[in-house]
Amino acid sequence: MELIQLAEKTYMLKNPTNIGIYKMDEENVILIDSGNDKDAGKKILKIITEQGWKVKGIVNTHSNADHIGENKIIQERTGCKIYAHKIEKCFTEYPILESSFLYGAYPFKALQNKFLLAKETKVEEVENNLPNGLEYIELPGHFFSMIGIKTSDNIYFLGDAIFSEETIKKYHLFFIYNVKEYVDTLDYLGTLKGDLFIPSHVEATKDLQPLIEKNQQKIEEIKKNILKICEKEITFENILKNIFELYHLQINENQYVLIGSTIKSFLSYLCDKEEISYRFKNNQMLWKKI
Numbered sequence: 004m005e006l007i008q009l010a011e012k013t014y015m016l017k018n019p020t021n022i023g024i025y026k027m028d029e030e031n032v033i034l035i036d037s038g039n040d041k042d043a044g045k046k047i048l049k050i051i052t053e054q055g056w057k058v059k060g061i062v063n064t065h066s067n068a069d070h071i072g073e074n075k076i077i078q079e080r081t082g083c084k085i086y087a088h089k090i091e092k093c094f095t096e097y098p099i100l101e102s103s104f105l106y107g108a109y110p111f112k113a114l115q116n117k118f119l120l121a122k123e124t125k126v127e128e129v130e131n132n133l134p135n136g137l138e139y140i141e142l143p144g145h146f147f148s149m150i151g152i153k154t155s156d157n158i159y160f161l162g163d164a165i166f167s168e169e170t171i172k173k174y175h176l177f178f179i180y181n182v183k184e185y186v187d188t189l190d191y192l193g194t195l196k197g198d199l200f201i202p203s204h205v206e207a208t209k210d211l212q213p214l215i216e217k218n219q220q221k222i223e224e225i226k227k228n229i230l231k232i233c234e235k236e237i238t239f240e241n242i243l244k245n246i247f248e249l250y251h252l253q254i255n256e257n258q259y260v261l262i263g264s265t266i267k268s269f270l271s272y273l274c275d276k277e278e279i280s281y282r283f284k285n286n287q288m289l290w291k292k293i
Contacts, residue, residue, distance in 0.1 A: 004052070009199060009207070010156030012136065016047065023152065023160040024051075027134050031059040033154050036203065039072025039117060044258050047073065048080060058222045060084045060127060062137070064162030065149035066094035066101065067178075068121040070203065075122035086129040088139065089148035095126045105260040113256045122196045124181045139230040142192075144185025145178065155252050157198040164188050165214055167205040178261050182272035186222060189215050229269050233279050236289040242266060 005017040006024075014024040016038075023035030032051065049060055049176065058081045063071050066087060074085055074095070086186040087095045094100045102110035102119040110119070129139055131152065136155035143149055152160045166177045170201045192200075193215050201207045205214065232245045243266055247254050252262075270290060273279045281290050 004043070004050065006050050009158055009201075010154070013154045013156040013158045015160075015201060015207070016050065018043065021201055021205075021207075022047065022071075023154075023201065025134075025137055025152075025154050026056070027059060027136070030055070031196075032056045033059055033134060033137065034061045034077070036064055036070040036162075037061055037077055039069040039074035039121065043072030044076035048077060055170070057081065057194070058083045060086060062133070062139075062152055063087045063091065063095055063126075064151065064160065064203065065146040066091040066098070066121075067146060068098065068101065068118055070119060070162070071095050071098070071124070072121045074124040078124050085124050085126045086132055087126050088129045088141075088150045091148045091150075092126045092128055093144065094147075095121075096123060098123060100286075102260070105264050114260060116257070118257055119260070140195075142188050144149070144181050144183075144188040146180050153197070155259055157196075159195060159197045159200045161200060161202045164192060164202050165202045165205065165211065165218055166291070167202070168214065168217055170204065171217055174246075174252070175221065176225065176246070176252070176262050176265060179265050179268055182222070182268050183275075186219070189222075191216055224270060226273065229273065230267070230278060230292050233290050233292040236282075236284075236291045238287055238289060239263075239267065242270070242290065 006014060008014050012026040016022040018034060018038050019040055020038045022038055025033045058077055060083050061074055078085060098121040102114045106114055121251055138153050139150040142151045142162060145163040149162050151162055170177060192211055197208055200211050201210055228249060231290055232242055243263055246266060279292050281288055
């Protein structure tokens, strides 16, 4: 975990989930997300203490476990406040909602792992509670009410609003809750004027446009592949099987719920656009391209 100063008041901890730090004054800092790696919370606090700082608060961009996983230890050790937006606040306070939502029922034990189930923490609504020098922007699509944070140094922390070229090439598929909102958010990102942009799992960049286009191209590719798979009537389970085989991926419990939910979101998106339809036959739900 490496501390990098980006501007006068804005820092980041380079990590599998990048963590932002904003200096409110010489003593107090606000964290942007908290990560979820082994001992990440202890490492964060060690670095903060070495700088002579204190954690005053944590702003979570959204409630996925890899963004809120170290909230609890940091809050317990510092007494800091935690802020999240709308439904993300509920999921952060009651993390069982994430794995339950993804599975569509009470999650069996294998789904109650650190990647899908964080620890409960006390959370306040971010609106009207951010300290001077910070503002939030709404970035829905990847998750329900995800936000980005802009600092007074004109630096944007973007959560999971955009994915890296490496992720796209290796996995092809990434979690999306609402495809239309994700696409709209990509368009919105292209309008932002900032000195530096920091997505959660991407290197900091001054120019988002190439990455925006790669994400847009992959979304279009996935849509076309799903439509091709649905040229004949087919169940969701078989659509998912075809997608995994097409991209040479290996399914497991986490991938089943994460990518499965994403494919269902694509089906909803295409259904609402009247590009596919469904019917029930022999007690099966069948999808077909129109």
